[in-house]
Amino acid sequence: MSELRFDGKVAVVTGAGHGLGRSHALMLAARGANVVVNDLGGALDGTGASTGPAAEVVELIAKDGGRAVANADDISTPEGADSLVRTALDVFGRVDVVVNNAGILRDKSFGKMTVEEFDAVLAVHARGSFLVSRAAFPHMKEQGYGRIVNTSSPSGLFGNFGQANYATAKMGLVGLTKTLGIEGARAGIKANAIAPMAWTRMTETLFPAEYAHKLAPEKVSPLVVFLAHESCPTSGEVFSVGAGRVARVFVAEGPGWRSDDLSAEAIRDNWDAILTEQPYLQPTTLGEQWGASLNEML
Numbered sequence: 001m002s003e004l005r006f007d008g009k010v011a012v013v014t015g016a017g018h019g020l021g022r023s024h025a026l027m028l029a030a031r032g033a034n035v036v037v038n039d040l041g042g043a044l045d046g047t048g049a050s051t052g053p054a055a056e057v058v059e060l061i062a063k064d065g066g067r068a069v070a071n072a073d074d075i076s077t078p079e080g081a082d083s084l085v086r087t088a089l090d091v092f093g094r095v096d097v098v099v100n101n102a103g104i105l106r107d108k109s110f111g112k113m114t115v116e117e118f119d120a121v122l123a124v125h126a127r128g129s130f131l132v133s134r135a136a137f138p139h140m141k142e143q144g145y146g147r148i149v150n151t152s153s154p155s156g157l158f159g160n161f162g163q164a165n166y167a168t169a170k171m172g173l174v175g176l177t178k179t180l181g182i183e184g185a186r187a188g189i190k191a192n193a194i195a196p197m198a199w200t201r202m203t204e205t206l207f208p209a210e211y212a213h214k215l216a217p218e219k220v221s222p223l224v225v226f227l228a229h230e231s232c233p234t235s236g237e238v239f240s241v242g243a244g245r246v247a248r249v250f251v252a253e254g255p256g257w258r259s260d261d262l263s264a265e266a267i268r269d270n271w272d273a274i275l276t277e278q279p280y281l282q283p284t285t286l287g288e289q290w291g292a293s294l295n296e297m298l
């Protein structure tokens with residue numbers, strides 16, 4: 001089995017001071033990538049900052065003979081995201097891989113969630129992923145090559161109590177991933193997303209302690225490595241990953257039901273047909289989705 005290597009490639013991993021990002025950075029570096037280890041170093045809710053976590057991961061990589069540089073920019077700001085990508089260019093001369101992983105939590109039941117709690121979470125997950133991808137995109141386009149891995153979440157894909165802000169951001173990342181997949185295609189840029197499950201400071205109160213090993217971040221990172229590699233065959237896809245299991249998550253549309261005389265009552269009376277899932281359609285562009293509706297009508 002030939003090893004997936006990243007020799008000569010440069011990877012930027014956001015939020016790589018702890019948890020999943022740390023594991024992604026270590027695994028990419030162990031496979032020869034030059035890694036920019038970004039982490040603001042704040043608390044789980046995004047408050048505070050420290051250069052410590054990113055520096056510690058860089059030290060670990062260096063100890064194993066890898067090449068990495070620490071960066072403590074705040075990726076939720078255009079200045080921070082631009083400066084992060086600039087670091088990759090200044091230190092390593094290029095940027096091939098962006099892993100948008102940084103994240104915070106401000107959980108609150110919907111009725112109690114403030115505008116600030118909503119905005120703060122979207123700023124890191126959705127805006128941050130947009131900003132770092134935006135900063136790297138022209139360089140990837142110019143070299144005709146790039147890999148972007150975004151981090152969604154089962155909370156966004158399926159909904160979760162107390163996470164209206166987080167779920168909005170995480171499902172938003174599915175849209176960003178699919179659009180980047182479409183817009184990057186001609187330039188050799190592929191974008192995919194993971195929806196992970198892992199034992200980190202973000203989830204340690206949710207899972208029993210004996211799950212820590214089974215849910216180690218190292219059981220998620222191999223998928224990030226594959227999606228970040230030049231041999232990755234897909235773009236615009238989302239994968240559920242955790243505890244060693246990898247599964248494709250897809251957005252599909254049922255066959256539908258139509259009437260030339262659509263009314264609310266007709267919809268009520270045909271609700272079961274409208275809810276039917278098979279045979280489903282999986283449009284990869286808006287044109288394919290529109291085509292399905294229009295073909296039936298014409």
Ligand code: NAD
Pocket residue numbers: 014015016017018019020021038039040041042043044046053073074075076101102103104124125128151152153154195196197198199200201202203
């Ligand atoms: P974590 O808290 O261990 O790691 C997140 C890292 O992001 C932290 O090191 C933090 O300092 C950094 N960060 C936060 N805001 C930043 C900013 N503005 N700029 C730069 N760095 C910033 O949590 P984790 O579980 O490793 O989460 C990693 C990603 O995976 C997140 O996007 C999270 O939402 C997602 N996720 C995790 C799980 C899980 O089961 N752990 C499930 C679904 C999604």
